[in-house]
Amino acid sequence: MLDKLQQLAAIIKTSNNIVAFTGAGVSTESNIPDFRSPNGLYNSRKYDYPPETIISRSFFMEHPDIFFDFYKNQMVYKEAQPNDCHKALARLEQLGKLKAVITQNIDGLHQKAGSRIVLELHGTIHSNHCMNCGKFFDLDYVLNMPGVPLCDKCGGIVKPDVVLYEEPLDSNTLAEAVRYISEADVMLVMGTSLVVYPAAGLIDYYSGDKLVLINKTSTSYDFKANIVIHDSVGETMRSIMQMVDI
Numbered sequence: 321m322l323d324k325l326q327q328l329a330a331i332i333k334t335s336n337n338i339v340a341f342t343g344a345g346v347s348t349e350s351n352i353p354d355f356r357s358p359n360g361l362y363n364s365r366k367y368d369y370p371p372e373t374i375i376s377r378s379f380f381m382e383h384p385d386i387f388f389d390f391y392k393n394q395m396v397y398k399e400a401q402p403n404d405c406h407k408a409l410a411r412l413e414q415l416g417k418l419k420a421v422i423t424q425n426i427d428g429l430h431q432k433a434g435s436r437i438v439l440e441l442h443g444t445i446h447s448n449h450c451m452n453c454g455k456f457f458d459l460d461y462v463l464n465m466p467g468v469p470l471c472d473k474c475g476g477i478v479k480p481d482v483v484l485y486e487e488p489l490d491s492n493t494l495a496e497a498v499r500y501i502s503e504a505d506v507m508l509v510m511g512t513s514l515v516v517y518p519a520a521g522l523i524d525y526y527s528g529d530k531l532v533l534i535n536k537t538s539t540s541y542d543f544k545a546n547i548v549i550h551d552s553v554g555e556t557m558r559s560i561m562q563m564v565d566i
Contacts (some may be wrong), residue, residue, distance in 0.1 A: 343512025
């Protein structure tokens with residue numbers, strides 16, 4: 321393991337074109353549940369419907385009351401704080417080494433840590449819009465209104481700007497992600513099992529020879545990677561930043 325950490329530290333020291341791709345495993349270290357683990361959202365038994373159904377577009381339209389009960393209680397962790405992985409990536413950006421964070425997470429913790437260039441493939445809990453008139457609302461507005469949040473201007477439903485099942489990813493965000501990945505010298509893939517498409521397929525646009533996978537469990541992309549580390553992303557990045565000594 322030490323050899324791999326030293327290899328990665330050396331790569332980071334010499335590169336100024338790093339792109340990070342992060343998944344739920346980064347957020348779990350800030351005490352935000354993931355989806356597929358034994359304690360994840362998909363194994364919740366608190367509702368009469370499977371979580372995958374509840375967070376679909378059609379279910380949202382038919383049962384907004386159930387959707388928002390699930391959303392507010394199971395998907396939003398307002399008090400969560402950035403961990404060592406978030407902080408390390410923000411620091412690498414400040415140093416001019418990291419060009420962008422591409423994330424599947426919706427919690428906004430990368431920005432909270434100080435990252436400025438963050439492409440949120442699945443949207444964010446911090447942006448919400450009225451489905452009728454388009455007025456913007458922040459997270460507090462949604463959380464503080466009982467039941468289904470309604471627009472204070474026209475009375476329309478205020479929908480979180482998160483991508484639900486049956487909804488496409490934003491084409492502009494995808495195009496920008498492809499550009500960053502295809503131009504990257506180093507690709508750090510962190511805290512993701514790479515099973516959620518189309519997001520996971522973005523890794524295929526990386527054509528370099530410094531693909532690094534950091535995840536507690538193995539992935540279907542491990543065989544393609546130049547360095548594979550099966551460990552905590554926070555602990556790994558904390559060690560790496562100490563080795564890089566910056």
